C-alpha cells in the first residue's frame with residue numbers, strides 16, 4: 155500500500171493530465187464499488203451507510219399507512235422486507251408504531267425477526283408500548299416477542315408505556331405478563347417506570363403504579379425520588395398524589411435540593427404552594443447553602459417569592475459565596491422581587507464574598523429603580539467593598555450620574571433624619587397613614603402634580619407595582635420621594651404637606667377644620683411640639 159500511495163503521489167505531482175484522468179476514474183470506480191459493498195452488507199448495522207432503494211422505501215411507506223395491497227405487490231417483486239433505513243428501522247417497526255394490525259400480521263407471517271432493534275434499541279414491542287398500541291402489543295407477545303427487552307437508554311416495556319401515559323397497556327402488562335416484568339426495574343439513569351410517569355406528569359399511570367405497589371421512595375442516579383421529578387417539572391396533581399403516599403417531602407437529591415428547591419427553580423407556583431401547605435421545610439439548604447428564595451430571586455419569580463415569604467422563609471440566608479437572595483435579585487435586575495424582599499424587611503447591609511452590599515451591586519450595574527428603593531428603605535452607606543469603595547464611589551466609577559446624585563441626597567437625608575429623629579419618625583408614620591388610609595385612589599397623583607412631579611415621574615411610579623391595592627403603594631412611594639426632596643432642599647416638610655393637601659382640597663386632612671381636631675398636620679405638629687418640650 156505505501157508504495158502505491160507513493161506512486162499516486164508521484165503521478166499526481168508529475169501532473170500528467172492523461173495519467174491523472176485515468177487514475178482518478180479508476181479511483182472513483184473503486185470507491186463507488188466499495189461503498190456499495192459496504193452499504194449492502196452488514197455495515198448498515200451502524201446505520202452510517204445504509205439507505206433504502208426505491209422499492210424498499212415504498213414498502214416502508216405502505217407499512218406506515220397500512221396499505222397491505224401495495225406491500226403484497228412489492229413482496230411479489232421480491233422486495234427485501236427486512237430492509238433497514240438509516241436508523242435501522244424496518245417495515246415491522248413502522249407497522250407496530252402506527253398500530254397497523256394487518257400490515258403487522260402480514261410482516262410477521264413472512265419474517266420471524268420479531269425482536270429486531272433500530273439504532274435506538276427500540277424493537278416493535280417497545281414501540282407498541284411507547285405509542286400505546288395495545289392490540290399490536292398483544293399480537294407481538296403472542297408471536298413470541300421478548301418481554302425483558304430494553305432500548306439503548308435502558309427503557310423497558312413498563313418505562314415506555316409509563317412515560318407516555320398508556321395505562322391500558324400497563325394494565326395488560328401487569329395482569330397478563332406480571333411474572334416476566336419487574337415493576338421497579340430501573341433504566342440507565344436509575345429511573346423506574348414510576349419515576350418516568352411522575353416526571354412526565356402521567357397522573358393516571360402514577361395512580362395505577364401506586365395501586366400495583368411500586369416502591370415510592372426509590373432514588374435515581376441523581377438521587378431524585380419520583381416526588382422530586384414531579385416537583386421539578388411542575389406536575390402538581392401528580393405531586394399531590396406522591397405527597398399523599400407519605401414519603402419524606404424534604405428528601406434531598408445529589409446536590410442537596412429538596413422538591414421545594416426544584417419547584418421554586420422551575421417557577422411552579424402550584425407545586426410550591428402545595429409543598430408549603432404540606433409543611434415542607436421552607437428553609438432547607440442545598441449543598442451550596444441555598445434556600446428556595448435564592449432560586450426564585452434568581453429567576454425573578456414574584457408570585458413564588460410572595461409564597462415563600464408568607465411561609466416565613468429566612469430572607470437573609472447566605473449561600474457559599476455569602477450571597478443573599480437580595481444580592482441575586484439586584485444582580486439580575488428583578489425589581490419586583492427586590493421590593494418584596496425589602497417589604498419583608500430583609501437585611502439590606504449584608505456583604506457578599508466581594509464585600510459588596512446590594513447597593514454596591516445596584517451602583518455597579520446602574521440599576522436606578524432598585525437603588526432608589528434601597529435608599530428609601532434606608533441602608534448603611536459607609537460599607538466598603540473589597541477594593542475599599544463605598545457604593546457612592548462605585549456609582550461614580552461607573553459614571554452613573556443619576557445614581558451618584560441619589561446616593562448623595564440619601565446620605566444627606568439620613569444625616570438630617572438622625573438630627574431630627576422625632577420629626578422624621580412622625581413624618582414617616584404620617585406619610586404611611588396618608589397613603590394607605592386617607593388618600594383615595596388617584597389623589598396621590600393630584601398631590602404629586604401639585605408638588606411639580608412630571609407626568610413621566612408619575613407614570614414610572616405607577617408602572618412599578620400593579621395590583622388592586624397598588625395605588626396605596628404608589629402614593630407611599632411618591633410621598634417618600636417628595637419627603638427626601640423637601641428635606642434635602644432645607645424646606646419645612648410640615649408646611650409643604652399642609653400646602654399640598656390644601657392644594658388638592660383635602661383641607662380636612664390639612665387640618666383647617668380645627669374644630670374637629672382630626673387634621674393630620676395638626677396631629678404631627680402637636681406631637682412634635684410635645685416631644686420637644
Ligand SMILES: *[C@@H]1O[C@H](CO)[C@@H](O)[C@H](O)[C@H]1NC(C)=O
Nearest residue numbers: 220222223253254255256257
Ligand atoms: C388496515 O388495512 C386493512 C385492509 O388491508 C383494514 O381491514 C384495516 O381496518 C386497516 N387497519 C387500520 C388500523 O387502518
Ligand SMILES: *[C@@H]1O[C@H](CO)[C@@H](O)[C@H](O)[C@H]1NC(C)=O
Nearest residue numbers: 486487488489490519521523
Ligand atoms: C432593569 O429593570 C428595569 C425595570 O424594572 C428596566 O427598566 C431596565 O431597563 C432594566 N435594566 C437592564 C439593564 O436590563
